[in-house]
Amino acid sequence: MTTPDQLLQILQNEIEKNSYGEHPIELYEPIRYIMSLGGKRFRPLMTLMATSVYTDDWQKALKPAQAVEVFHNFTLMHDDIMDCAPLRRGKPTVHEKWNANIAILSGDVMLIRAYDLLLDIESDRLRRVLQRFNQTAAEVCEGQQLDMNFETRWDVTEAEYLTMIRLKTSVLLGFALEMGGIIGGADAQATTLLYEAGVNMGIGFQLKDDLLDVYGDPAKFGKQVGGDIIANKKTFLLIEALERAEGKAKADLDQWLASETFDKVEKVAAVRGIYDSLGIRDFTEQKISEYFATGFDCLERLEAEPSRKKHLMGFVHQLVEREA
Template identity: 70%
Template sequence: MTQTTNPLVFLEALHQEIQQTEYGQQPVELYEPIRYIMNLGGKRMRPLLTLMATYLFSDDWRKALKPAIAVEVFHNFTLMHDDIMDQAPLRRGQPTVHEKWNNNSAILSGDVMLVNAYGLLLDVETQYLKKVLTRFNRTAAEVCEGQQLDMNFETRWDVTEAEYIEMIRLKTSVLLGFALEMGGIIAGADDENSALLREGGINIGLGFQLKDDLLDVYGDPAKFGKQVGGDIIANKKTFLLIEALQQAQGDLKTELSGWLSATEFDKTEKVRAVTAIYDQLGIRQLTEARINDYFTRGFASFGQVAADPARKALLTEFAEQLIGRES
């Protein structure tokens, strides 16, 4: 079997394929927003994981290129619509599609992106196509379920840890799991190995999202790439806030409730005060322990996959680089 030991080989192939992918031409107002968001970059970790999962079982990993891009197109479609719902002005440091064009254009272009994702999935070999489409349909519905739960949580103060974990599992982690699972399916992996890849991806995704919550409070502003404390300022229901709300008692509970109910406040002071409450409750240590637990579970699943150890090492090393990030 031919050995590929550098993830840059996969990344370069992905980049070339994305540049060559045609979404449509006319009307230009429908297709230009798609080209715009797809060229904003990002880590491309989902399609990369698909290629690496295919490579675990096959030298012909290039046959997974178009399906891998389908995952990236779908992911960006969800971002385009999420940005409208969140009224977000920026995506990856650039104006969001609805800001650069308008809400209606972003909705319609997003719809076409979903259609394009299915078109790219049709490149899967016939013998695996039904299984891939079935799993993709379930995953796509779960992502929407997670987004709805996230929206539901905006008006609730009794969100439990279990509810929050389920929400991020659906909203962010299942697509990571599917990206890996699909790579295995395309390469002819059996159901057991494909399921191990999916479970590994879901657990890595859970740890990844919890780390994002943690970095928003404790990250280095120079490395994090966005305002540290933004979640605190916005009263966003994160793992850290949910744990603090459940654990705070007496004066700490009163102080935390005061900051959460305040309508006028100094942002810097609020971030400092709420972070100090987290410190007193040991929330950082609790979150780090939970992150490590999910990462450990993820790598344990990868370890059970029946594939060439050298190829598995390439996958796990890439995953370790992702989770070791500070931005």
């Protein structure tokens, strides 16, 4: 069977071949630019591996897998505008390199091109995939809106936050696996298990990102540790701390959240200390383990030859154990 590394190289080569369009250059160059910035590509890769669980003809999932990646980058392009983000993967964001209007329009074309790539699916399975893709795309937008709503609220609950990250980030991973199963010919029970595996893994990954931002190794994390604390970003850890803090811990946390001028290193250390005193790290790690365990259980329950599942299972294990 083709290994994940081989699949990734093939996938990357296919992505690099796509032109998306030529004229006017201002419309299409930003698409080629954001797609060239890289990323882990694990969503489309998991589509290919899910397909290969059920058929040796995984190549028929190559274009649909790219649709997942194009759609993902479309959401990033628009998210960056809403967040006024200056950088994406260490490079200027599209709206910074060009302007916001170009980024909006180029993003719109990316969504259209994602549909073009999905049209490569066999006709007897296309309608089902399109229905699931449309549902997923709408949910991603719902999650982004919830995330923006949370920016002005200090009473966000754990349940609300988990719902938001499920919609904003996790359902797309669930869809990537589900679509791979559909293309490969898996039955309804199997595609449901693939979807649930992806959703639970996706929530686990986002919670792990929240945790690594506070406790990660700067040499491995790839970005500034403590950035979420500096920005008062409502992560799982902060929401839990706000719910648990009392007395001095609450007063100290409120003071740091209200401060407009501060030493960044001092703030990160102080808030991390508050998290430690409240047991936030252990609780978050427990939650992450629960979501990953549920995801693995779904994959284990797939009725397929263990030899056909081994690459998918192994790859997911690698993602779970990452430290960046």
